Structure formats: C-alpha cells, structure tokens
Amino acid sequence: MRQEAGRAVQVNGRTLYVEESGSGTDRVVFEAGGGMGRTCWDPVVALLADRARLIGYDRAGFGRSGRTATRLSIDDLAADLVALVETVVPGGFVLVAHSMGGLVARRAVNRLGPRLRGLLLLDPAAESAPVYDTFDRTAVKVDRSLGVTQALFRSRLLARLASGELRRLFPADTYAAMLAEDFVPAGIAQTRKEIKAVAEAIPRFRAEPPAPPTCPTILLSAARPQKGRGRHHAALTEHRRRWVGSLPDGRFETVDSGHLIQAERPGIVAERVQNLLDGTGRAGRTSAPGA
Template sequence: MRQQRGRAVPVNGRSVYVEESGTGPDHVVFEAGGGMGRTCWDSVRPLLLDRARLVAYDRAGFGRSGRTEAGLSIDDMAADLVAMVEAVVPGRFVLVAHSMGGLVARRAAEALGPRLRGLLLLDPTAETAPVYDTFDRTVTQVDRSLAMLQALVRFRWFARLTSGNVRRVFPADAYETMLAEDFVPAGIAQTRKEIKAVAEAIPRFRAAPPAPPTCPTVLRSASRPQPGRARHHAGLVEHQRRWVEALPDGRFERADSGHFIQAEQPGVVADRVRELLDASRPDTGTGEEAR
C-alpha cells in the first residue's frame, strides 16, 4: 500500500486526517466525492508536487479520520472543510472537488469567500437535475444494497469483486489503500450516511442555493454516464452547464471520461489547477489579510 505521513486535525469536535505534500507558495485543497477520501486524488497530486502545497484529507468517518456516531449533513461537512482549511492552509488557495464534494465545496465557498483563488468541480452533483426529483426513493433502494454490501465486504475477496470499477481506474497502491480503509464495513456505513446527507440536502439546495462563488470556476462534466444513469445523463450535464455558465467567471468543459475524472484524466485536471493558480494573484505574505 501507499505510504505517506499525515496528521490528525481537530475540526468542530471531530478529527480529520490530512496529508500535505508539494512545495511552493501556492496552495491547493482537494475535496473527495461520496464514499471516498484522500486517496482518490493520488493520480493528480504527483503532477502538481513542484507547483504548490497540496492538501488532501479524509472527511470525518472515512479512512484514517475519527469515526462519527451520527450522520453529518452537507453543511456539517462544509463546516469541517472550512475548519480544516483555517488550521492548515495560510492565505488563498484553489479548491478542487469531485461529485458530492461539489455540494460541500459550494457550501464552504460561502464562508471561504475571498480566500478562494479558483474552484475546479469534477462531475459535481447538480441538485436541480430531474434525476434528483425522486432521489429520496432512489436512496432507499441504494441503502438496501449498501446494507448487504456492508455485511459482505468483511470478506476481502468480495470487497475486491465489488470494487472493480475503482480498481480499473486508480493506481494500484491507491486502490489497495481504498480497499483496506474504505471498502470495509465502517467505510460502507459512512457511505450510507453520506448518501442520505445528499438526499436531505437536495431540497434545501433547491429552495435556497448556496451563494454563487465569485472566484474563477471550471466545471468538467463526464461524457460517460454512471451506471444506472444513462437515461438521465443528458439532463445532468445540461444542469451542470447551466449552473457554471451563470456564474460571473464560470467555464464548462466536457471530459472524455467516466465519473472518476481525476483518475482517468489526471493530466488535464492538473493543467486546470495550474491555470486557476496562474490566473489569480499569488499571495504576497502570510495571507493573514485573506482570513
């Protein structure tokens, strides 16, 4: 398995595990999608080590972070992201988020404000898309399947069998770490909580969306649909496009990729991060003025 040292960071009465790498005055923070943690960025981070300080972490309940008894809402996760940034990152930074992590990043952006130099969203959840009209019923069905999976992943051969979609696209050492930390009963239990958190957030985000980010924002949308979403894929893409193109400085891109864009197109993701860093003014001091 991969070996990289990290540290526990206290956030809002919880603890998250943070890995820091790279060099330079710039900073980049990564927010994973649902059911995943810091390891899902292992294809991208090596490409940026000489460009910026990189921060990837496990949300509370995942990977090496502290466990949680109750489920956390999207707002709770956003508050943890903000608290982690306040503890770890000086000055301004670029935020990169995948899938459900896009909801977390957008909510956190309200509090982070001028500290954001740029926002890169990879196939983010688009709460206005029609597929989410009945998402509460979908979650009930998915949760039943995950409950069975939670009981069975204690058998390692079964965990490998059911995680083939991840094994095929991520580096071998990253996958082995995911298998040991995330595809385990506790990890699946946390995934179930996060899916329910998304279902609870959808109507709230629709009724009162987060304030639009004012920083340069790039959204890359997967061209290949997730399993079971082929019929709704065009609608998802269209709502992603509408959201980002309505921003003061937003750009929509199609990625020749499945949902895990960071694993299938790490070079393009790294290029977009560099562009966002280059397009914004670098920090001139400790960055305390931006806090």
C-alpha cells in the same frame, strides 16, 4: 506513490486525517466524492507535486479520520472543510471537489471568502436536474444495496471482487489503501450516512441555493454516463452547464471520461488546477475537451 504520513487535525469536535505533499507557495485543497477519501486524488497529486502544496483529507468517518456516532449533514461537512482550511492553509488556495464533494464545496464557498482563488468541480451533483426530483426514493434503494455490500465487505476477497473497476483505474498502492481504509464495513456505513445527507440536502439547495462562487470556477463534466444513468445524463450535463454559465466567472468543459475524472483524466484535472493557480482559468478561455 502512497507515501507521506499524515496528521490528525481537530475540527468542530471531530478528528480529520490530513495529508500534505508537494512544494511551493501555492495551495490546493481536495474534497472527495461520496464513498471516497483523500486517496482518490493520488493520480492528480502525482502530477502537481512540484507545482504547489497539496492538501487532501478524509471526511469524518472515512479512511483514517475519526468515526462519527451521528449522521453529519452537508452543512456539517462544509463547516469541517472551512475549519480545516482555517487550521492548515495559510493564505489563498484553489479548491477541487468531486461529485457529492461539490455540494460540500459550494456550501463552504461563502465562508471561505476571498481566500478562495479558484474552484474546480469534477462531475458535481446538480440538484436542479430532474434526476434529483426523486432522489429521496433513490437514496432508500441505494441504502438497501449498500447494506448488503456492508455485510459482504467483511470478506476481503469479496471486497476486492466488488471493487475491481477501481483496481483498474487507480495505481496499485492507491487501490491497496482504498481497500484497507474505505472498502470496509465502517467505510460503507459512512457512505450510507452521506447518501442520506445528500437526500436531505437536495430540497434545501433547491429552496435556498448556496451563494454562487465569485472566484474563477471551472466545471468538468464527464462525457460518458455512469452505468444505468444514460437516460438522465444529457439533462444532468445541461443543468451543470447552465449553473456554471450563470456565474460571473464560470467555464464549462466536457471531458472524455467516466465519473471518476481524476482517475481517468488526471492530466486534464492537473492542467485546470494550474490554470486556476496561474489566473488563466477564466471564462472565455477555451480548450479542446477531453484529450
């Protein structure tokens, strides 16, 4: 499935690698979570290829995009998303974002304006949840662990062993691309920068929340907690529910999945994208979760 050659796009003095696929007049833009790039959307892209024009990209420093000498903030990443959309996406579109990418998307919403036809968030960070009260300390611990990983990933064998769970979740050619582009020392170094960017963004999001999206918004929350985070899972889910419930047109669903919903339940993700494109993904419409 890994196929088309992408292209380099210049935004804000940085080089982003973009892949466009699919067909049709509708557009969908994908924003990956931390530590991942455009390839993490492959299972969903395969299901939407005949329904819309699909745009995936690697954030600066990841995958095939240009490296960054400095650490970019969530605001910087949101500015890159906006500039990318202005460059490659004509007209309206649906934005899909995962995990940390939800922070990037929410910061970009106000600048994207009425062109944003719908927003789909997969297991996004919810800065109001108690688990983020001490995220600055968590980020330090994660950075230490990633420092070890960064050194180990100089060995392709160790990189393959450490990423075995992703090998199970993604198609073989997608995983091969991830192994070559993301699970390398440079990719881990960029992940460490983004973890620090999230830690810096949390207090800012709490003090000055981004403008809420006014477009139809669907939030899919994973029913199965990440390893070691079971204690915080219920509270995180509830804060997501409250946030999307506060929107003028928000809809919340739990999905029988782990954190990587796009890999475990790509059919649900593709269906919700189609709902937003069709204008049927509005609050008040319900569907059975997680099938």
